[in-house]
Amino acid sequence: MDAVEVRDLQRTYSGGVRAVRGISFTVGRGEVFGLLGTNGAGKTSTVDVVTGLARPSAGTVRVLGHDPVRDRRLVRPRTGVVLQSGNLPGDLTVAESLQMWSGTLTRSRPTAEVVEVVGLQHKLDATVKSLSGGERRRVDLAVALLGRPELLVLDEPTTGLDAQSRRAVWGLVRHLVDEGTAVLLTTHHLEEAEELSDRLAIMHRGLVAAEGTISDVVAGHRSEIRWAASAGRPAAADLDPGDTVTVDGRHVVVRTDHLQRSLSRVLAWADAQDAALPGLQAVPASLETAFLELAATEEAA
């Protein structure tokens, strides 16, 4: 049984906003599933249904085999949730916050273990309201981890964290996944999605525009070679068959499925002209190029 099964999910808000227009995906045990998307794509509207905060307008959602709203009392203790706005009381210290949460759980991890995992030993006596944004995020994570969750829902878990803390969170997530935890991750950081996700979906305007492993999603998107337009552009006959060349703002852009071969052709063309190519870049197809291309499409409108 998958940790999360979303089938034909729709969410329509009062006023008729169709935030989610029929999406399906699963998150397996011991898997990180990344949910990416453009602003307003419907990620939070989807996560709210998975965490039992809202009901679907149509379609079904199962979490650990249960309905997350009807069976909330079964599902919630087995799920760790880190939402964008943590809502721990500001006047409690870090230690008090963790003890309070631990007291509500039937099989809590020792708080000292969790504190060490998230690196908050030096802030145990600080009040939550006195913490920096990144430190608060760590407390949110610590709370989510206390219950040994089978499913961890992370909504933008590293927003506001510095590069070192972000990597620490990534290491932590990988450690939990190795232990068998399933993770549903939303993020705007494509590097984070690349680093952590086993599979991912890119949402755009309430639909899933692409889904699969990173290689699946990147496949079919083209690599780019670019340089300053002042150096001129080659004719189609100078390039590899199938390549396209455009002038994009101040750059010449060659799009290709065969980056190395095309780069050789471009360099041979430049040599023949005795031309320098200022700002020359060869950019392999990546999650970022795929994301930008999908975000620019209007088909899903």
Ligand SMILES: Nc1ncnc2c1ncn2[C@@H]1O[C@H](COP(=O)(O)OP(=O)(O)OP(=O)(O)O)[C@@H](O)[C@H]1O
């Ligand atoms: N309570 C609400 N009432 C009406 N419309 C809403 C409500 N909440 C969200 N929406 C709309 O639903 C759409 C999807 O919003 P949602 O917050 O799910 O997107 P998102 O992918 O999480 O976006 P972002 O990346 O910007 O956080 C948006 O057009 C948003 O304006």
